[in-house]
Amino acid sequence: MNKKYIIPVVIFSILLLLPFGVQAVADLRGEKRFQPFDIFKDVVYTPIVREKKVAAAADSLDVKWRAAREAIAAGAEVADALEPAISSLSDLEAAVLSVNTYAELDTAEARYKSLKLADTLLSKLEDEPESFPQADSCIKALVADLGHVSLWRAFLDVKHYGVWTSRYLRTFENKIDDESAIVLALRPKYQLTVWNLFSDPGEKVVLGRSGDCIGAGCGRDTAAASDRWLFYRQDVEFLVQPSPLDVRSAKLDNPVKAIERFRDQLKAKGVELLVVITPGKPSIYTERLTGRDENDAGLQSHGKKILDSLTRAGFNTVDLYTPLLAAKSRDSEEGPLYLNDDTHWTPRGAELAADVIAKKVREMVNAGTVKLRDTDAVRYIAADSVADRMGDVGEMSGLNKFNVFKVQKVTGHVVSQQNIMERDEELPEDTVCIDSAYKECMNRKKADKKDGKTTDVLCLLTSQTACALKAVKYDTTITPFKDDFRKSEILILGDSFSRIYQTDSPVNAGWIAHFAKNMNRPVASIVSDGGASTLVREKLARKASVLKGKKLLIWEFVERDLRFGAEGWKDVNF
Numbered sequence: 001m002n003k004k005y006i007i008p009v010v011i012f013s014i015l016l017l018l019p020f021g022v023q024a025v026a027d028l029r030g031e032k033r034f035q036p037f038d039i040f041k042d043v044v045y046t047p048i049v050r051e052k053k054v055a056a057a058a059d060s061l062d063v064k065w066r067a068a069r070e071a072i073a074a075g076a077e078v079a080d081a082l083e084p085a086i087s088s089l090s091d092l093e094a095a096v097l098s099v100n101t102y103a104e105l106d107t108a109e110a111r112y113k114s115l116k117l118a119d120t121l122l123s124k125l126e127d128e129p130e131s132f133p134q135a136d137s138c139i140k141a142l143v144a145d146l147g148h149v150s151l152w153r154a155f156l157d158v159k160h161y162g163v164w165t166s167r168y169l170r171t172f173e174n175k176i177d178d179e180s181a182i183v184l185a186l187r188p189k190y191q192l193t194v195w196n197l198f199s200d201p202g203e204k205v206v207l208g209r210s211g212d213c214i215g216a217g218c219g220r221d222t223a224a225a226s227d228r229w230l231f232y233r234q235d236v237e238f239l240v241q242p243s244p245l246d247v248r249s250a251k252l253d254n255p256v257k258a259i260e261r262f263r264d265q266l267k268a269k270g271v272e273l274l275v276v277i278t279p280g281k282p283s284i285y286t287e288r289l290t291g292r293d294e295n296d297a298g299l300q301s302h303g304k305k306i307l308d309s310l311t312r313a314g315f316n317t318v319d320l321y322t323p324l325l326a327a328k329s330r331d332s333e334e335g336p337l338y339l340n341d342d343t344h345w346t347p348r349g350a351e352l353a354a355d356v357i358a359k360k361v362r363e364m365v366n367a368g369t370v371k372l373r374d375t376d377a378v379r380y381i382a383a384d385s386v387a388d389r390m391g392d393v394g395e396m397s398g399l400n401k402f403n404v405f406k407v408q409k410v411t412g413h414v415v416s417q418q419n420i421m422e423r424d425e426e427l428p429e430d431t432v433c434i435d436s437a438y439k440e441c442m443n444r445k446k447a448d449k450k451d452g453k454t455t456d457v458l459c460l461l462t463s464q465t466a467c468a469l470k471a472v473k474y475d476t477t478i479t480p481f482k483d484d485f486r487k488s489e490i491l492i493l494g495d496s497f498s499r500i501y502q503t504d505s506p507v508n509a510g511w512i513a514h515f516a517k518n519m520n521r522p523v524a525s526i527v528s529d530g531g532a533s534t535l536v537r538e539k540l541a542r543k544a545s546v547l548k549g550k551k552l553l554i555w556e557f558v559e560r561d562l563r564f565g566a567e568g569w570k571d572v573n574f
Contacts, residue, residue: 038101038102038172039163039172041101042100042101042102042158042162042163042168043158043162043163046100046101047100047154047155047157047158048149048151048154050095050098050099050100050154050157051149051150051151051153051154052149053095054092054095054096054146055146055147055148055149057088057091057092057094057095057096057146058092058142058143058145058146058147059143059147060088060091060092061085061088061089061091061092061139061142061143062139062143062147063088064084064085064087064088065085065088065136065139065143067081067084067085068081068082068084068085069136078125078126078129079126079545082122082125082126085122085139086122086123089115089118089119089122089139092115092142092146093115093119096111096112096115096146097112097115099157099161100157100161100162100168101172102167102168102171102172102175103161103162103165103167103168103171105161106160111145111146114138114141114142114145115142117138118135118138118139118142119541119542120541120542120544120573120574121134121135121138122135122139123541123542123543123544123545124544124545124574126545126548127544127545127547127548187398188398188401188402191397191398191399192399192402192404195397195399195404201230201397201399202396202397202398202399203233204232204233204393204396204397205230205231205232205233205393205396205397206230206231206232206233206236206289207228207230207231208228208229208230208231208285208288208289208291209228209288209289209290209291227340228288229281229285229288229289229340229341230340230341230342230391230393230394230397230405231281231282231289231343231393232280232281232343232392232393232396232560234560234564235280235281235282235283235343235560236282236289237560237563237564238280238302238303238559238560238562238563238564239280239282239283239301239302241563243302243305243306244302244306244562244563245306245309249563252563252568252569253568253569253570254569255306255533255562255565255569256306256309256310256313257569258533258534258569258570258571259273259275259310259315259555259569260313260315261571262537262555262572263315265574266547266553269547269574270551271491271547271550271551271552271553272316272364272369272370272551272552272553273315273316273552273553273555274316274317274318274357274360274361274364274552274553274554274555275307275310275315275316275317275318275555276317276318276320276353276357276554276555276556276557277303277304277306277307277317277318277320277557277558277559277562278320278353278495278497278556278557278558278559279301279303279304279320279321279324279558279559280301280303280343280558280559280560281338281343281344281345283301283303283304283321283559284321284324284325284328284337284338285328285336285337285338301321301559302559302562302563303321303559303562304319304321306562307319307321316360316364316369318356318357318360319356320353320356323352323356324337324349324352324353327348327352334348335348336348336349337349337352339389339391339408339410340391340408341390341391341393341394341405341406341408342389342391342392342393342394342408343392343393343496343558344392344496344497344500345497345500346410347410347411347412347413347501347509350497350500350501350509350510350511350514351413351511351514353497353511354511354512354514354515354517354518355514355518357511357515357554358515358518358519361490361519361552361554362519364552370551370552371551372489372490372521372551372552373489375520375521375522378417378418378419378520378521378522379417379418379520380415380416380417380418380481380513380516380517380520381415381416381418381478381517382413382414382415382416382509382514382517383413383414383416384411384412384413384414385411385412385413385414385506385509386409386410386411386412386506387409387410387411387412387501387505387506388407388408388409388505389407389408389409389410389505390405390407390408391405391408412501412506412509413509413514414481414506414507414508414509414513415481415508415509415513415514415516415517416478416479416480416481416508417478417479417480417481417482417516417522418477418478419477419479480507480508481508481513481516483522483523483524483525484522484523484524485524485546486549487522488521488522488523488524488549488550489521489549489550489551489552490519490521490523490524490550490551490552490553490554491523491524491525491526491546491547491550491552491553491554492512492515492523492524492525492526492527492553492554492556493525493526493527493532493536493537493540493553493554493555493556494512494525494526494527494528494532494536494554494555494556494557495527495528495529495530495531495532495536495556495557495558495561496527496529496530496558497511497556497558498510498511498512498525498527498532498556499527499529502525502527503527512525524546526539526540526543526546530561530566531565531566531567532555532556532557532558532561532565533557533561533562533565533566533567533568533569534565534566534567534568534569534570534572535566535567537572538567538572540572540574541572541573541574544574
């Protein structure tokens with residue numbers, strides 16, 4: 001080799017090996033595994049260990065299923081008897097679906113289909129006992145197939161899911177990028193530099209334009225005209241790319257067909273479907289994205305057009321676009337409807353949605369579309385609660401670790417339930433209540449006498465009677481709001497717009513709790529962040545028994561999922 005090439009080759013070799021060396025040192029010094037070792041492990045070690053786990057899980061399912069059959073034959077409750085078997089099936093699924101460190105079992109595989117079929121059959125046994133022979137046959141076939149260690153199957157899995165496949169290498173490469181010591185050390189500083197120089201918040205985030213909004217109406221008391229909102233890039237792309245129903249989107253799953261199929265499946269079980277498409281933030285606050293006054297821009301959203309087409313086709317739908325756009329006129333007094341640095345709405349937006357959805361449900365009840373039984377066993381009350389929100393879009397930018405974006409305080413209204421139950425035994429009169437009523441009536445009598453009015457002589461008698469009735473007949477215990485799958489006739493499927501404020505801070509202040517309060521009846525919900533298009537229906541399919549006694553299913557999903565929904569818009573069998 002020519003000597004003049006030696007130095008460049010050495011430098012190039014050092015630069016090539018530097019990331020690997022730094023990562024190796026970082027992994028060996030820390031608690032993380034040495035990632036390149038995963039390749040060796042997944043070829044030699046993982047296949048055999050996985051086969052043993054699968055065989056053990058299949059044996060456990062066999063034992064639990066036999067016990068469940070015996071318990072059901074002895075007269076036990078089906079749901080209680082099946083619970084251990086369902087848990088064992090879930091363990092078997094986890095062992096089978098995770099082939100190695102970086103590859104998942106293909107959904108086209110016969111093993112995948114058999115597991116999902118068994119899951120579905122077990123879930124519906126409580127409602128359809130006639131399917132017991134089919135479930136029994138399916139589980140026995142699973143146990144026979146997976147209940148032993150197969151070296152040939154382990155070899156085939158290495159062949160189809162191993163290091164030489166694109167599915168493995170792509171995930172391995174992404175994992176290396178995400179956990180690289182050099183990347184983790186340098187990326188945040190690079191992002192901050194790019195932000196400071198070019199105001200670029202990152203690939204997942206779109207920075208809104210500055211406007212003329214000052215004060216609390218902008219979302220913060222200290223807001224200035226230069227403040228700019230953050231938008232999730234997929235929300236923006238949904239508006240600017242062709243409609244999911246456009247011929248240019250032919251490769252996408254058709255959401256309308258999936259919604260129609262779901263409606264028909266529910267009708268077969270005596271359940272009505274109500275479709276709620278949640279507008280994305282840029283559909284409502286387009287002017288904050290573009291800097292131009294476009295208050296009616298939401299009416300042009302693909303989501304609104306698809307919603308209108310569903311309504312014309314006879315679907316039960318809720319239009320949130322129109323009331324949210326109209327409510328913006330009160331932002332200066334009541335605050336905005338969406339969070340500044342987040343994809344989601346504020347408590348005000350969530351409560352407005354709850355009001356609109358409840359109104360639609362009452363219309364369906366009055367029209368006879370849905371028949372709900374009268375209930376007066378539960379009342380709901382709400383109390384203010386302040387929470388700090390760090391926006392999810394701000395988190396996506398990676399800049400929050402440098403305090404680039406501010407925490408936003410929100411005031412939610414936490415819903416509690418008050419159980420109104422008649423007591424079996426009489427209790428002593430509530431003397432505190434009666435004394436208070438007496439003083440109130442005496443004060444009223446003095447005030448009326450001063451004004452020359454005649455005091456209502458029934459004041460004290462009515463107050464005392466009410467106090468006695470309260471003490472003797474009723475128990476008004478207040479407890480936190482919670483889903484009630486047993487008593488509710490309304491089931492809600494939703495995404496993160498249904499989760500926010502409901503299961504995270506301030507908790508029980510989301511639209512679901514406020515909808516229950518507005519309807520004055522218990523509800524139940526199944527929520528999947530980012531997965532309301534398909535994943536939440538798959539959750540429901542695995543728990544099909546929760547549809548028992550339900551009359552209405554409210555399906556909420558954000559409009560961007562019409563194009564970008566996780567797992568698309570697949571058919572889900574119940």
